[in-house]
Amino acid sequence: xxxxxxxxxxxxxxxxxxxxxxxxxxxxxxxxxxxxxxxxxxxxxxxxxxxxxxxxxxxxxxxxxxxxxxxxxxxxxxxxxxxxxxxxxxxxxxxxxxxxxxxxxxxxxxx
Amino acid sequence: xxxxxxxxxxxxxxxxxxxxxxxxxxxxxxxxxxxxxxxxxxxxxxxxxxxxxxxxxxxxxxxxxxxxxxxxxxxxxxxxxxxxxxxxxxxxxxxxxxxxxxxxxxxxxxxxx
Numbered sequence: 286x287x288x289x290x291x292x293x294x295x296x297x298x299x300x301x302x303x304x305x306x307x308x309x310x311x312x313x314x315x316x317x318x319x320x321x322x323x324x325x326x327x328x329x330x331x332x333x334x335x336x337x338x339x340x341x342x343x344x345x346x347x348x349x350x351x352x353x354x355x356x357x358x359x360x361x362x363x364x365x366x367x368x369x370x371x372x373x374x375x376x377x378x379x380x381x382x383x384x385x386x387x388x389x390x391x392x393x394x395x396x
Numbered sequence: 397x398x399x400x401x402x403x404x405x406x407x408x409x410x411x412x413x414x415x416x417x418x419x420x421x422x423x424x425x426x427x428x429x430x431x432x433x434x435x436x437x438x439x440x441x442x443x444x445x446x447x448x449x450x451x452x453x454x455x456x457x458x459x460x461x462x463x464x465x466x467x468x469x470x471x472x473x474x475x476x477x478x479x480x481x482x483x484x485x486x487x488x489x490x491x492x493x494x495x496x497x498x499x500x501x502x503x504x505x506x507x508x509x
Contacts, residue, residue, distance in 0.1 A: 319497065383452070
């Protein structure tokens with residue numbers, strides 16, 4: 286069964302304190318791993334898509350990496366505006382394109 | 397280019413009432429997805445359309461739920477005889493193809509009293 290597990294559930298950082306969020310996945314034939322940011326009361330906002338092990342993508346203070354079993358979202362020198370819930374998702378088995386999400390990591394960055 | 401839009405943004409209803417939500421996808425996206433998200437959880441897949449055809453329904457979608465996409469553009473999700481357990485955020489997403497990135501709307505927050 287396709288499964289995505291994110292850790293930690295919650296993370297508190299001081300402004301400027303770098304850290305990483307983990308996403309472990311089990312899926313038959315990975316066809317895409319996605320990172321989204323979600324602010325309270327809003328829909329998920331797309332950040333990155335990764336397709337194969339070894340792939341990396343960067344955007345401002347965020348960098349996403351992918352191995353055969355997990356993905357990391359590295360946050361370098363975070364700012365308070367980076368506070369949000371970060372969701373990881375994979376395409377499920379089959380051809381529907383439906384996404385299987387983890388439960389998310391809620392990040393709080395204190396000034 | 398406008399993103400995915402959903403209406404209404406919030407809906408409060410009494411148990412037993414019917415509700416209908418609307419989703420307008422990004423134009424030219426032929427795939428449209430519905431998800432449900434409860435507090436502290438990631439979104440869960442409900443159903444999806446390719447053009448006007450509904451191609452898969454999750455077992456989460458009971459008989460009280462029905463979705464349509466009559467002309468392959470906007471979609472509606474109806475919940476009949478709402479229950480308190482239906483309280484959640486209902487999210488709509490669209491994509492160009494099945495392996496493409498899905499872009500989400502702002503969601504409709506349903507509260508069943």
